[in-house]
Amino acid sequence: MPVPALLVADRLSMRFGRRRLFDDLSVEVAPGAPLAVVGANGSGKSTLLRVFAGLTAPTGGAVRLDVDGAVVRPEDVPRTVGFVAPALQLYEPLTARENLGFLASARRLADAERRIEAVLDRVGLGPRADDAVGAFSTGMRQRLRLATALLHDPPVLLLDEPGATLDAAGRALTESVVGDPGRVVVVATNDPAEAALCPRRVALGGAARP
Ligand SMILES: Nc1ncnc2c1ncn2[C@@H]1O[C@H](COP(=O)(O)OP(=O)(O)OP(=O)(O)O)[C@@H](O)[C@H]1O
Numbered sequence: 517m518p519v520p521a522l523l524v525a526d527r528l529s530m531r532f533g534r535r536r537l538f539d540d541l542s543v544e545v546a547p548g549a550p551l552a553v554v555g556a557n558g559s560g561k562s563t564l565l566r567v568f569a570g571l572t573a574p575t576g577g578a579v580r581l582d583v584d585g586a587v588v589r590p591e592d593v594p595r596t597v598g599f600v601a602p603a604l605q606l607y608e609p610l611t612a613r614e615n616l617g618f619l620a621s622a623r624r625l626a627d628a629e630r631r632i633e634a635v636l637d638r639v640g641l642g643p644r645a646d647d648a649v650g651a652f653s654t655g656m657r658q659r660l661r662l663a664t665a666l667l668h669d670p671p672v673l674l675l676d677e678p679g680a681t682l683d684a685a686g687r688a689l690t691e692s693v694v695g696d697p698g699r700v701v702v703v704a705t706n707d708p709a710e711a712a713l714c715p716r717r718v719a720l721g722g723a724a725r726p
Pocket residue numbers: 532535537555556557558559560561562563564706
């Protein structure tokens with residue numbers, strides 16, 4: 517049976533000036549076996565996720581994404597990956613539905629209206645879909661970030677501290693997203709409960725200098 521998606525990191529290293537974050541890091545992530553990236557503040561978790569997403573070039577090594585047995589071309593990485601990060605900007609004057617509509621157009625998604633309704637429902641924002649994001653709470657913004665990552669139903673999800681600002685229902689949502697057996701999922705987290713959702717982990721900090 518073909519593996520629908522696979523993330524392969526081969527001998528990754530990352531330095532910023534004299535600061536070494538990680539060295540010789542190799543890992544494969546397959547669907548149904550989410551990977552937790554753990555480590556102290558500043559150890560390089562967010563940077564590693566950005567490297568996985570193709571947003572930051574590593575100092576050494578390479579990342580490859582395979583979907584249906586074929587290597588994903590660099591220009592196709594954005595439609596293959598869903599990325600959630602605390603710094604991800606939302607359009608404040610637009611409503612939640614308009615934010616998702618904008619992304620659906622940018623990504624040229626077919627069936628956009630149905631997708632938007634489904635994803636708003638999944639993240640529990642249906643009743644607030646037509647409110648401006650500028651009036652959203654921190655947790656509601658985070659739910660919308662999750663929605664933006666799920667909108668195009670990507671085979672790979674990279675989640676940077678997905679549950680940090682969420683309530684109990686939001687954490688249950690994160691748990692179901694992380695546990696999706698059909699996707700490659702990587703979670704960077706400082707929360708032991710979130711890390712425990714993942715059968716595998718990479719601990720950063722060994723190569724880090726203060
Ligand atoms: N673009 C950059 N240029 C220089 N240094 C950077 C850059 N991005 C990150 N760093 C440094 O790399 C280190 C790792 O940062 P990163 O955000 O990956 O850590 P983290 O493990 O996600 O931390 P936290 O748990 O606090 O979110 C930090 O020392 C940070 O200052």
